[in-house]
Amino acid sequence: MAKIKSFAELKKIKEQVQTRVELREKGENINDLIQIKVAMATCGIASGAREIMNYMIDELASEGVDNVVITQTGCMGYCYAEPTIEVTIPGKESVIYGDVTEAKALEIIQKHIVNGEMVDGIIPATHKTIE
Amino acid sequence: MANYNTHVLVCGGTGCISAESDLIIENIEKQLVEEGMADSVQVLKTGCFGFCEKGPIVKILPDNTFYVQVTPDDATELVKEHIVKGRKVERLLFTDPETKEKVSDSKNMDFYKKQLRIALRNCGIIDPDKxxxxxxxxxxxxxxxxxxxxxxxxxxxxxxxxxxxxxxxxxxxxxxxxxxxxxxxxxxxxxxxxxxxxxxxxxxxxxxxxxxxxxxxxxxxxxxxxxxxxxxxxxxxxxxxxxxxxxxxxxxxxxxxxxxxxxxxxxxxxxxxxxxxxxxxxxxxxxxxxxxxxxxxxxxxxxxxxxxxxxxxxxxxxxxxxxxxxxxxxxxxxxxxxxxASIGSEKSKGTKVFALAGKINNVGLIEVPMGTTLREVIYDIGGGIKDGKKFKSVQTGGPSGGCLTAKDLDTPIDYDNLIAKGSMMGSGGMIVMDEDDCMVSVAKFYLQFTEEESCGKCTPCRVGTKRLSELLELITEGKGEMKHLDELKHLSRVIKDTALCGLGQTAPNPVLSTMEAFADEYLAHIKDGKCPAGQCKNLLEYKVLEDKCIGCTACARVCPVNCISGEVKKLHVIDQSACIKCGACMDKCKFDAIIKQ
Known part of the structure; x- marks a missing residue:
């Protein structure tokens, strides 16, 4: 590690390491943030859920959207439509999207997450989660 | 860099480490490798979460789930259920003692609700080694x-x-x-x-x-x-x-x-x-x-x-x-x-960290704004007194402090209020006592501590603390006389006025404050020869109740000094001169036939 030579340099390092604790700080306030749950059971993973999740994490970061928490969850039961993701905006009913591709994920981020408009691909929710 | 989407925080404070939190981390990491998730889940060892009573603590983020009393054997289930399948492990969640409901977000626990963490802002969030x-x-x-x-x-x-x-x-x-x-x-x-x-x-x-x-x-x-x-x-x-x-x-x-x-x-x-x-x-x-x-x-x-x-x-x-x-x-x-300066009370700004200990349900480390009342600390955050017993006193300020009683419960805690009440803030130790604690013995405990810790340089502290603890010893042994109370007071004042440093000047505080708040307890020891809390062995008597004893002989068999006599199916009697007051007979008796008085 090279020595920090100025306050500006410390600030730059802080920017770089910010992500280390961001997830923890967000988690503390999870109820005020938009939550995206990615179904990550065997069927989901086989259909590419992990890639979609990583893609969304990267995409949200590059779009500078920081009010979203992405978590993984178990099989939601919609194996016919994997990968599936559940989007919950605080105070609103959650919405489930099926057959999420990278293009679809991008559309969800740009329209649903940022503007609050729902996009095609919503599948009817047949389950409720007990908190 | 690995793309971590889940962080598992495991408490690495001394308390949780002694409850094998290191092994919990090891087992979680092992299981993550087995599930092929080692590069998406980061396991971190953090500082103390404060809720030591329920340790070891494991917190999973961003789901913000707070698991309590986790054992190394639970690691596999936590990974398989929570991390792989996204299902909370119910049995490891905190149960609200009032509503009996499971609480997964620590913000909804009474223990954390009234806390404001400034000095402890990073404890339980960061890895202290990074x-x-x-x-x-x-x-x-x-x-x-x-x-x-x-x-x-x-x-x-x-x-x-x-x-x-x-x-x-x-x-x-x-x-x-x-x-x-x-x-x-x-x-x-x-x-x-x-x-x-x-x-x-x-x-x-x-x-x-x-x-x-x-x-x-x-x-x-x-x-x-x-x-x-x-x-x-x-x-x-x-x-x-x-x-x-x-x-x-x-x-x-x-x-x-x-x-x-x-x-x-x-x-x-x-x-x-x-x-x-x-x-x-x-x-x-x-x-x-x-x-x-x-x-x-x-x-x-x-x-x-x-x-x-x-x-x-x-x-x-x-x-x-x-x-x-x-x-x-x-x-x-x-x-x-x-x-x-906007936090706290008029003359005491900010927050104070307290170590809650003694007869309280939630033993642990807390941080509250100055001006929070003792009642909020003991009942809301501390969860009240253990085993539903009655609150008697809280000792603050350690060996230099004093004892506060039920009438002080609504006092806002700050430097000046505690001094006005005859105690002090001290460094933040808070020891809660219930009806079973004898206040004379408590004073004796602190005096023995200062006696031992006195450096010996000045006479008032070196000799004075010894004399104080001797007088207290006499009282707890039942050999106290009324003049001893005056001697205690007089000597305390002399030590306060003449000792060289803070240790000596404050050493008599536990004596003075207990004499003030629990005068009747001192009198009971001296005049009636009784210890109301039932702690001072010399003032105790174990007795077999005639109408309850069925003569099962269990007490006689368990007595370590064989001082209980009686035939089978007949009343048993304790020989008071030989009894060492260990209480084994009372614990053993199934018929509540032995009492302590």
Whole structure:
């Protein structure tokens, strides 16, 4: 590690390491943030859920959207439509999207997450989660 | 870099480590590897979460799920259920004692609801061994700001305006103390961090050092800039091996990053820190004794003035602050004096960390705004008294403090209120006592402590504490006389007025405050020969009740000194002259036929 030579340099390092604790700080306030749950059971993973999740994490970061928490969850039961993701905006009913591709994920981020408009691909929710 | 989407925080405080939290981490990591998720889930060892009663604590983020009393065997289930399948493991969630409902978000637990964490801001969030975690939480930004944007006077003015007072017990305004040390010109000055935490049952400073060591390193450097010192020393108890290890790592890492050493952040300011180990003598928490101990002399206090600000370590101007005081400094710089001064009560600003111990449901480490009432601390945060017993007293301020009673429960806690009530803030130990605790014995316990810890330099303390504890011993043995009460009071006053340092001057406090609040209990011991709490063995009598004893012989068989006689199916009798009052017979009896009176 090279020595920090100025306050500006410390600030730059802080920017770089910010992500280390961001997830923890967000988690503390999870109820005020938009939550995206990615179904990550065997069927989901086989259909590419992990890639979609990583893609969304990267995409949200590059779009500078920081009010979203992405978590993984178990099989939601919609194996016919994997990968599936559940989007919950605080105070609103959650919405489930099926057959999420990278293009679809991008559309969800740009329209649903940022503007609050729902996009095609919503599948009817047949389950409720007990908190 | 691995793309972590889940963080698992496992408490790495001393309490949780002794409950095998290291093994929990190991097992979780092993299971993650097995599930092929090692590079998407990060497992971190953090500082103390404070909820020691329910440790070891495991917190999973971002789902914000707080698991309690986790064992190494639970690791597999946590990974398979929570992390792989996204289902919370119900049985490991905290159960609200009132509603019996499971609570997964710690913010909804009574224990955390009323807390405000400033000094403990990073404990349970960052990995104390990772300087990057600290930097990400604005670490060293306060130092950067001070070095690039402030003069020494501007910095000291902020500290003064914040109203921060010494958290080690004295409550002296920190800004003023810094100003004194700055005022004396010298070729060399020193900053000392007092980490000689000695009150029985107190572990605030240890937890801060274990959970957030960099905050102390940063604050000491800020203090160095303020007074013009280039060398910092931490006087830390050798009995705190984990705190020492983490602090040493923090100092090394800071040095490597150029945040300690020469020309810090290119500003030309030099500052470095090293450690001195204390041998655990209570008196070495007193700043002059501490300095003597660091110089290799006997740990004995000397009269003030001269104060360390004028002539301290090796006769040079020195500023000594306690760990918790330092932990507040970087936040005050970043958030401003006004913000800090808006928290707390009129004369006591900010928050205070307390170590809750004794007969309380939620033993642990808490931080509350000054001015929170004892009732809120004991009942809301502490969850009330263990086993549904009745609250009797709370001891604050350690051996120098006093006992507060039920009538003080609604007193807002701050420096001045506690002194007005005959106790003191002290460093933050809070020992809760219930109806089974004998107050004379409590006073005796503290006097025996100070008697042992007295350095012996001045007569009032060396001899006086011994005489006090002898008098208390007589009373608890049933040999007390009324004149002993006057002697206790008189002697206490003499010691308070004539002892050399704080240790002696405050040593009689536990006697005076218990005599004041529990006069009837002292009288019961002396006049009636009874201990109302049933603690003083010499004043106790175990008796077999005639109408309840069925003559099962169980008590006679368990008695270690064979002092219970009686034939089968006939009344048994205890020979009082031989009884050692161990209580084994009473525990054994299934018919409640043996009573203690």
């Amino acid at each position: 300087i990057e975690d600290y930097i990400a939480r604005d670490g060293y930004s306060a130092l950067g700001k001070v070095l690039t944007e402030m003069t020494q006077d501007e910095l000291i003015d902020i500290m003064k305006a914040s109203g921060l007072r010494g958290r080690g017990g004295g409550g002296f305004p920190t800004g003023l103390k810094w100003n004194f040390a700055k005022g004396y010109a010298s070729d060399q000055k020193y900053v000392i961090c007092n980490a000689d935490e000695g009150d029985p049952g107190a572990f605030m400073d240890r937890s801060i050092l274990e959970g957030d060591p960099h905050s102390i390193v940063e604050a000491m450097a800020i203090n160095g800039y303020a007074i013009g010192a280039t060398i910092g020393k931490v006087y830390i108890r050798a009995e705190y091996p984990l705190a020492i290890k983490r602090l040493e790592k923090a100092i090394d890492d800071a040095r490597e990053y150029g945040l300690l050493g020469e020309d810090i952040m290119g500003t030309g300011f030099n500052f470095d820190i090293d450690l001195t180990y204390g041998a655990g003598a209570f008196v070495c928490g007193e700043e002059t004794a501490l300095i003597h101990s660091m110089e290799g002399e006997r740990g004995e206090p000397t009269t003030k003035p001269p104060f360390p600000a004028e002539s301290g370590y090796w006769g040079k101007p020195t500023n000594v602050n306690n760990v918790e005081t330092f932990a507040n400094v970087p936040v005050i710089i970043l958030k401003g004096a006004d913000w800090f």
